[in-house]
Amino acid sequence: MRSSRYFLPTLKETPADAQIASHRLMLRAGMIRQGAAGIYSWLPMGLKVLRKIEQIVREEQDAAGAQEVLMPTIQAADLWVESGRYDDYGDEMLRIEDRHGRKMLYGPTNEEMITDIFRKEIKSYRDLPKNLYHIQWKFRDERRPRFGVMRGREFLMKDAYSFDLTAEDGQKSYNAMFVAYLRTFARLGLKAIPMRADTGPIGGDLSHEFIVLAETGESEVFFDKAFDGLDPMVEAAAGADLQPIVDEWTSHYAATDEIHDADNCPVDAGNLITGRGIEVGHIFFFGEKYSKPMNATVQGPDGDTVPVQMGSYGVGVSRLVGAIIEACHDENGIVWPEAVAPFKVGLMNLRAKDEECTAACDKLYQQLTAAGIEVLYDDTDTGAGAKFANMDLIGLPYQLAVGPRGLKNGVVEVKDRKSGEKLELTPEEAIAKLTA
């Protein structure tokens, strides 16, 4: 993509409303623009990152045996009356009426709807287990939206729902999601710690929050050093027993500051790590909480009709964009992990008016693009300093700077955004390095 054609409105100055790093940087890097409190438009580069995160989440859900569906954003209130949550949910639910005066709502989550879909079709234990998920916009009318997309009112969420005959089977479904989450966050370039959690309004007995570590995270977290030794990229054969893995990850101490009690902490100070984190995922097993009131039942092998055992599993996809930036930035801007970077390489023509320089850049752009590398090519006729600053701000993993000075000696400069390491290479070497 050429910068001269790309819609990438970066800002030199920081908008006054943005307090935290990710919000500031997303606005400055031209990723989002605010529509109303907690509601944002996603501009091309922001959307590109959002889609990449979404895709990784999707791949791991699919790999874990979940199947993608897509439920609507607008739901009829009836189902919520049936589950008893229409009154319980309170002002966080955006309630609307259609032209016929029918009560509707913009979905804050989808337990009721998925349960309704399930109960209408599934009648036998032979059809279990099932895990259905979707990635859809949700709306929760937060009292105080803040931190940009980290706590917006409208947000993109992956939510999966598992259905099993027994609680034991439900635990297996839970474990599959647990492992999928470990892998998902690791692939996104994050360090995530599962923590035992309150179940809140979703309800249920078994629940873990996944907290990604970021120095500027919203809450303080405490966890056993032992987590550092665990490998989140769990490889497990289909149908394998995941319980030992889950046990290992849940056997070590981890708690947010709300729960942590320094005086009674089971981990001695030498092994306790204190950090800050952001909640990006939350998984629940809640058994019959919705299946019972909503009559989502199947016939078991013995002929008895029983409520199905359910769990739900959320990932804050849009929040992850902010969380990744919180975990990956420096004073100059964003430092994207390669897996979610909007482009891998930022190619800078340092002297757009110089024909040789432009020819060299055009060629590099063509070669890299042909090799399947996503390149943002700054072909504009602006000062070199502005280009470097802008590239640092948007945080592409590699910068490829091409100017007359280097070309005279047959070299271009490749900079690693994260380490800051700069290499002078021939164009051929640069291509080889960037396509490796």
Next chain:
RNA sequence: CGGGGAGUAGCGCAGUCUGGUAGCGCACUACACUGGGGGUGUAGGGGUCGCAGGUUCAAAUCCUGUCUCUCCGACCA
């Protein structure tokens, strides 16, 4: 929801107390210079001062109402 703060050009702000031709920096347009870390100059364009009432010869400024945004706190993917 409790307590603060703010709405003036795309962004950041001054002007409001003490009413009198709406300003500054950045960004933008044109031209020239410059050219490896947000460069320089000259000349420009852009604002019903959040909205609605009121007071006044005259309102960004005073009064009333209203909307929105935002910060801290309590709650959440």
